[in-house]
Amino acid sequence: MQIKRRNLYQISLAVLSLVFIALYGRALISINHGISLLFCAFLILLGVLQLSLAVLCLLEASREEKELRSGLIDPLTELPTDVHLAEAVRKFLRETSGDKNRPKYSMVCLALIFFRRFSAMLGDTMDDGLLRVVGDTLRKNYTCVVRNSGPRFTFLAPAYPTLSFDLTNALSMAILENLGRQYADMTNFRFGFCPLIREVVDDPSERAIQEAYSAARMALRYAEDDSTANAVTYDKKLRERIQMERNIELRMLHALSGGEFLVYVQPKHHLVKDVCTCSEALIRWNSEEMGFIMPDAFIPIFERNGFIVELDFFVLSFVFQHVQSELAAGRKVLPISVNQSKVTLAFPNYMERLQNLVRRYPVPLYYIDLEVTESALENDAGSLLSYVYAIKELGFSISLDDFGSAYSSLNTLQGLPVDTLKIDREFLARAITYERSKIIIRHIISMAKDLGIEVVCEGVETEEQMKFLRACGCDYAQGYYYARPMPFEEYKKIYLAD
Ligand code: C2E
Ligand code: CA
Numbered sequence: 001m002q003i004k005r006r007n008l009y010q011i012s013l014a015v016l017s018l019v020f021i022a023l024y025g026r027a028l029i030s031i032n033h034g035i036s037l038l039f040c041a042f043l044i045l046l047g048v049l050q051l052s053l054a055v056l057c058l059l060e061a062s063r064e065e066k067e068l069r070s071g072l073i074d075p076l077t078e079l080p081t082d083v084h085l086a087e088a089v090r091k092f093l094r095e096t097s098g099d100k101n102r103p104k105y106s107m108v109c110l111a112l113i114f115f116r117r118f119s120a121m122l123g124d125t126m127d128d129g130l131l132r133v134v135g136d137t138l139r140k141n142y143t144c145v146v147r148n149s150g151p152r153f154t155f156l157a158p159a160y161p162t163l164s165f166d167l168t169n170a171l172s173m174a175i176l177e178n179l180g181r182q183y184a185d186m187t188n189f190r191f192g193f194c195p196l197i198r199e200v201v202d203d204p205s206e207r208a209i210q211e212a213y214s215a216a217r218m219a220l221r222y223a224e225d226d227s228t229a230n231a232v233t234y235d236k237k238l239r240e241r242i243q244m245e246r247n248i249e250l251r252m253l254h255a256l257s258g259g260e261f262l263v264y265v266q267p268k269h270h271l272v273k274d275v276c277t278c279s280e281a282l283i284r285w286n287s288e289e290m291g292f293i294m295p296d297a298f299i300p301i302f303e304r305n306g307f308i309v310e311l312d313f314f315v316l317s318f319v320f321q322h323v324q325s326e327l328a329a330g331r332k333v334l335p336i337s338v339n340q341s342k343v344t345l346a347f348p349n350y351m352e353r354l355q356n357l358v359r360r361y362p363v364p365l366y367y368i369d370l371e372v373t374e375s376a377l378e379n380d381a382g383s384l385l386s387y388v389y390a391i392k393e394l395g396f397s398i399s400l401d402d403f404g405s406a407y408s409s410l411n412t413l414q415g416l417p418v419d420t421l422k423i424d425r426e427f428l429a430r431a432i433t434y435e436r437s438k439i440i441i442r443h444i445i446s447m448a449k450d451l452g453i454e455v456v457c458e459g460v461e462t463e464e465q466m467k468f469l470r471a472c473g474c475d476y477a478q479g480y481y482y483a484r485p486m487p488f489e490e491y492k493k494i495y496l497a498d
């Protein structure tokens with residue numbers, strides 16, 4: 001716990017008052033014997049000192065209140081807010097500039113992540129407790145610590161390779177000791193680092209420090225989005241990635257109107273009939289400036305900026321048009337699945353746009369399947385679930401994509417009207433090495449069958465995998481073993497020719 005200036009004044013005031021009372025009492029006892037002038041003057045001086053301290057206490061209390069009210073101090077952790085950061089860092093770097101042993105420093109942005117499984121248990125009080133413990137631990141061990149909005153903090157720390165590991169350990173230990181194992185287990189951390197370069201350290205200008213702060217915040221944003229690493233450093237690689245993402249955002253609108261997005265298709269192979277009976281539409285971007293881009297490079301960006309809604313409706317319209325024109329021409333058509341991002345599903349007039357498409361292209365919806373990921377339904381199960389029911393009521397069939405890649409698989413299945421379940425390709429990849437994964441896949445397939453749900457397994461790359469799935473009674477296999485995603489025209493030639 002930090003001792004504030006006001007507390008020091010109060011303690012001094014209390015001590016002085018005690019001395020004053022003792023001396024005053026002594027003076028009263030010896031009043032008949034006469035009191036020296038010097039003693040009287042001393043008592044008066046003590047009185048004046050007390051009064052001054054009391055005034056200082058009041059002034060300090062009002063200054064603190066002003067700071068709280070103007071947002072300079074966070075009332076919960078009693079840490080400064082980031083308004084103070086640049087000044088504090090500048091002061092610290094100047095004060096330590098003569099120190100030959102001064103380590104290299106990184107600006108660190110930290111965010112607390114609460115595991116979804118436990119978040120319902122976290123009441124407001126517990127949130128406050130966690131933030132206080134984290135704030136106190138940082139204050140004790142690091143310098144220039146400030147609280148940002150939400151569960152976020154920024155500070156300076158010596159830069160070395162295992163910093164994020166040590167920080168995680170120190171914070172987890174503090175939470176364990178103060179709040180118990182349950183809370184230590186449910187809290188995780190993400191870090192964004194910006195190593196302070198020599199120019200900033202030697203001449204710590206406000207602008208240079210603010211830039212380092214923005215860079216650390218940017219690195220944290222990437223760390224928060226990344227499920228594989230808990231720390232991201234603002235370095236050359238990240239700068240290139242940011243530049244690439246900016247280019248993508250700058251060009252996306254033009255790309256859609258300019259026909260740069262291409263709908264590719266990958267067949268799904270029926271394991272009993274041994275033919276392709278349906279397929280999945282997968283988007284590609286053939287950019288004039290940036291070349292051929294795979295969806296993993298742009299879909300996360302579009303999900304963040306909302307453009308994915310336009311892209312998903314572009315693919316959906318394309319598929320509707322294809323089905324309508326082929327049926328009208330009396331040609332062969334096979335059902336096609338279209339991916340629907342969780343952002344698209346949550347879009348306010350999603351249902352309205354879907355209904356408009358259905359009205360515009362009156363084709364049997366048997367031909368169009370919507371793939372929704374399991375993770376889309378986890379975060380906001382209530383409202384997204386009601387969308388899924390509404391989609392189903394319109395007549396679309398629904399596939400649950402990436403099944404087995406998240407936590408609540410079995411729960412999701414209980415209340416969801418899905419027609420098909422797609423076993424995640426990572427699951428199948430693990431089955432090569434782990435017998436346990438094979439057992440799980442076998443049981444998922446048999447459980448789905450009992451529930452009347454069909455099963456597709458993704459990422460089938462070998463004959464051995466195909467034979468294993470066939471023996472388990474899996475309905476469909478999708479993967480490079482049969483065919484890679486291909487341009488739509490090629491798919492039509494190979495699979496839809498009579
Ligand atoms: P997904 O929906 O799980 O699609 C399957 C991905 O697995 C595709 O990657 C496909 O090319 C790949 N794949 C298929 N067979 C194999 C195999 O045997 N081995 C391996 N290693 N991979 C295989 P792709 O086309 O790069 O798409 C990646 C993801 O991007 C998709 O994963 C989907 O989540 C997303 N995506 C693609 N198109 C769209 C779209 O139109 N809308 C939305 N919202 N997402 C899309
Ligand atoms: Ca999919």
Ligand code: CA
Binds near residue numbers: 402422425458
């Ligand atoms: Ca998938």
